[in-house]
Amino acid sequence: MLTRLLEVLLIEALRSTAGPTSPPGLLRGLSDDRLAAALRGMHDKPARPWTVTELAFEANLSRSAFFDRLRRALGVAPMAYLLHWRMSLAGNLLTQRELSIAEVARRAGYGSTSAFSVAFSKYARVSPTSYARREVTALAP
Incomplete structure (x- = not known):
């Protein structure tokens, strides 16, 4: 999770400087x-x-x-940012394959696996299980 956040921060830093006049x-x-x-x-x-x-x-x-x-x-908007953060966190946790979908859902703020699966599928356009499989396959040598 921290690695992903650092990547996002680095990209943001390269694209702009912080301040009220920055993009x-x-x-x-x-x-x-x-x-x-x-x-x-x-x-x-x-x-x-x-x-x-x-x-x-x-x-x-x-x-x-x-x-x-x-x-x-x-x-x-604030809730759109929160959704993006939660889905980024969930995506990162899914690729690690150390946690169950239920635990990823809980850590991302969802009370049920089904609610998380629906939200993640809508956001990522693929189910959490498929996302994890696809990302692990993409990282394989």
């Missing part, structure tokens, strides 16, 4: 102290059933101010 992306969000608090929460506890209200509280902003500020900084 939307994770580094821009992390350069904003208030947004960074909410982003850290999502990254540290992806399985938590976050709401925009709870994330706004983490950022010490009103719900609407948080929503607008994060959307401008990252280029996506």
